[in-house]
Amino acid sequence: MKIIIGKKVLCLMALLGMLAGCSSTRVMDFEAADAEHLEEWQIEGRLDWRGDQGRERAWFRYTQVEGGYSLALMLKDPVGEPDVVLSAADLFDDAPDLRARDHQAAALARQLRDSLPLQHFAFWLRGLPATPEANMEYARAGQLARVTDDDWEIHYRDHMRVHDYRLPERMRLTRNGTRLDLEMVRAETGYLSGPCPRDFRPEGERAVAVNGTTQRRDAGRDRVRELVPEDGSAPMARWVDRDAFCEQLYRVHGRIPDGRVGLFGPDSMMWKLQGPMAPGGFGAGRALLLQNAHPWITQGIDEHSVVREDALGRARRTFQHVFTMTYGSMPQVMRSANQVHAIHEAIEGEMDYDAGAFKRGTEYRANEVNAMIWVHATLWETLAMMYEQLKGKLTDEQKEQFYQETKLFAMLFGIPEDALPQDWNEFIAYNEAMWASPQLTVTDATVQLRDDLFKPQSVLLIFPMWVQKISTAANLPPEVRDQYEMNYGAWQRMNYFWIRNSARLASWVLPARVEHHPFHHEAHARLEGKRVGPYQRWLIRTLMDQERLVN
Amino acid sequence: MWKPVVVGWLLCMLAPMASAHGTHIRYLTQDEFLVLAFPEQTPQLQFIMMNAVLRDEAAQIMERRVSVARQRYWRAGDRTAWIMEEIGKEYPITMGFVVGPEGIEKVRILVYREPRGGEVHERFFTRQFEGAVLANGNRLDRPIDNITGATLSVDAVTRVARLVLRLHAEAISG
Known part of the structure; x- marks a missing residue:
């Protein structure tokens, strides 16, 4: 009896805690950007058409790019090759070209072309008036509810947030007994015609000029010694300007066969290692402290x-x-890469103090090849190490495949492939050389950052931060751990033993749906032309304050 | 019974911790800006079609590819109002311009979305554009003072000011 009452009380407390937690969630202060200014974009979804000649259903993909548009229809597979494409080089062209696989597809396309004002679609799909005479009606929350335009009536049911925009999610177009229902699944909001905002002509295989010097391409180079000079000095700074950055993006962009798949895809080691939450989560502190041990990083922060x-x-x-x-997807990847490059462009200054290989008064910039290679290395070396600890050993081939994939990631920051260690063994040698090099020097400012990192910002974070600290101490290279003055004695060893084994157990017990983070699921959903379910959507909103990240 | 409650509790307690401080700031709504531009009555919306020539010119001014099909504006007599967007560093800045026969009359930042550099909405900055006209090569006839830490936002507003002056000339002549 007492146990039952105790359970009820605990249940009630948990429920109250849950309500308290949820009620304190911040309301998003998202201010949608104006879809009128979208220049290159794409929307995918399902259409349900009812007209004089019956009812047709299909998946569609509408793309506006370089002043023209295309409407692709897929009758069976939402992500397959289109069965029919209607396209025009001018957005206001109401007689688009038609290319169809078979008669059925051509018949549907002709119905759409003859009945719908396709030149208005580019605007209605974004919730915009197509003509100045359009009448727009808004719901109470300020969301577009109805548009009357060019004798058509368009009802908007829901809206979806895509990057900076809020676009229609469900809409119905009607006129004289014709009805078209559209249900959107996903959208792209830029970077469809190229990976850089500016036009840029890649010059084939020319050597990459970075900071006025030309990279040598000889096979016998010792890249580890180039990146970590034996005399303990800093390597020669190589800034990545806008052109050098775009050159790398064009190289990456040209290598990827399918824009929907993105940079890596479900068969990649990158997705395999990044998918489970535990390796990245338990390694976060280690990667951050290794990065911060580079004096430029601390100064930049x-x-x-x-x-x-x-x-x-x-x-x-x-x-x-x-x-x-x-x-x-590739447009999303390129959007992110350009944003990060722009953020990095603003990060520059002079060292305030001597710190190891970096002297007071010397210039630092975030967009510098050697510093970026170090940040990049900490992420992937840590991820592979933690994956092996928590999920299982990787073969040499898997490590090599993983490392080669990470080079694509590095190129998104403008790092020339030629400047990176060439294979996994060289990569590990580079990491080890850096740990022992004066390029990593923990200063008072770095120690302050360490303290800030592990300081719990709420009572609920005391335990997770303690776990993070133990895991970081356990996994940092000893020479760097000593610089940070982090203890790793018997007490910490014992705690890490049970932490690591608990994480392993949890990883074994939890289903992939829970163990893998929601972006992994979202990417898979994109490949299938679907959206993730309500639980994953809620997680994405909670973790990232976004309705969707990669779909 | 227990599992959903515990999981829900944990996630809800984590939710406020994960919520970052929002950075989007709306200073003016579109309607408020249009009232500022046309105090008596807001004129009907109009569009200027961006043909290939205009797009090329816009691309030179904006220093990027421009593939927008039309630009929206409001016009009363020889005055026009434009609501434009341009990325500063990471996110679009929504800005409003009023242009008359004597050049730019008003510049207002409607929404600022970056975590830093929001000073571009201050009057000391936007006032610099008042009276500005286009000089040779679609450049402004005056220098615009930079704001430390907001260089990219300053550049974005300046580029859009140049484009708006060019589009105003097109709208009035058309």
Whole structure:
């Protein structure tokens, strides 16, 4: 009896806690950008057409790019090759070309072309008036509810947030007994015609000029010694300007066969290692402390970052980009890469103090090849190490495949492939050389960052932060751990033993639906032309303050 | 019974921690801006079609590819109002311009979305554009002072000011 009452009380407390937690969730202050200014975009979904000649259903993909448009219809497979495409080089052309696979598809396309004002579609699909005479009606919340335009009546039921925009999710177009229902699944909001906002002509296989010097391409180079000079000095700085950055994006863009799949895809080691939450989660502290041990990183954070005032906000924005680059479609990946490059462009200054290989008064910039290679290395070396600890050993071939994939990620920051260690073994040698190099020097400012990192910002974070600290101490290279003055004695060893084994157990027990983070599921849904379910959507909204990240 | 409650509790407690400080700030709505531009009555919306020539010119001004099909504006007599967007660093800045026969009359930032650099909405900055006209090569006839830490936002507003002056000339002549 007492047990039953105790359970009820606990249940009630849990429910109250849940309500309290949910009620304190911030209301998003998202201000949608104006879809009128979308220049290149694409919307995918399902259409249900009812006209004089009956009812037809299909999946559609509407694309506006370079002043023209195309409407692709897929009768059976939402992500397959189109059965018919209606396209025009001019957006206002109401007689588009028609290319169809068979008679059935051609018949449907002709019905649409003859009955619908396709030149207006580009605007109605974005919830915009097609003509100045359009009448727009809004619901109470300020959302577009109805448009009357050119004798058509368009009802908007729901809206979806895509990047900076709020676009229609469900709409119905009617006129004189003709009805078209559209249900959107996903959208792209840029980077369809090229990976850079500016036109850029890649010059084939020419050597990449970075900071006025030309990279040598000889096979016998010792890249580890180039990146970590034996005399303990800093390597020669190589800034990545806009052209060098775009050159790398064009190289990446040209290599990817399918824009929907993105940079890596479901068969990649990148998706395999990034999918489960535990390796990345338990390794986060290690990667961050290794990065911060580079004096430029600490100086850059001190002078340009909001980490100290808004650590979680900054972390969220960082992971939005990391997950988008890993799991996004190519337009999403390129959008993220351009955003990060722009953020980095503003981060520059002079060292305030001597720190190891970096002298006071010397210039630093975020868009510098050697510094970016280091940040990049900490992420992937840590992820592979933690994956092996928590999920299982990787073969040499898997490690090599993983490393070769990470090069694509590095190129998204403008790092020339030629500047990177060439294979996994060289990559590990580079990491080890860096740990022992004066390029990693923990200063007072770095120690302060360490303290900020592990400081729980709420009572609920005390335990997770303690776990993170133990895991970080356990996994940092000893020479770096000593610089940070982090203890790793018997007490920490014992705690890490049970933490690691608990994580392993949880990883074994939990189904993939729970163990893998929602962006992994979202990317898979994109490949199938679907959206993730309500639970994953809720997780994405909770974690990233976004309705969707990679779909 | 227990599992959903515990999982829900944990996630809901984590939700407020994960919520970042929002950075989007709306200073003016579209309607408020249009009232500022045309105090007596808001004129009907109009569109200027961006043909290939205009797009090329816009691309030169904006220093990027421009493939927009039309630009929306409001016109009363020889005055026009434009609501434009341009990315500063990461996110679009929504800005409003009123242009008359003597050049730019008003510049207002309607929405600022970046975590930093929001000073571009301050009057000390936007006032610099008042009276500005286009000089040779679609450049402004005056220098615009930079704001430390907001260089990209300053550049974005300046580029759009140049484009709006060019589009105003097109709208009036058309």
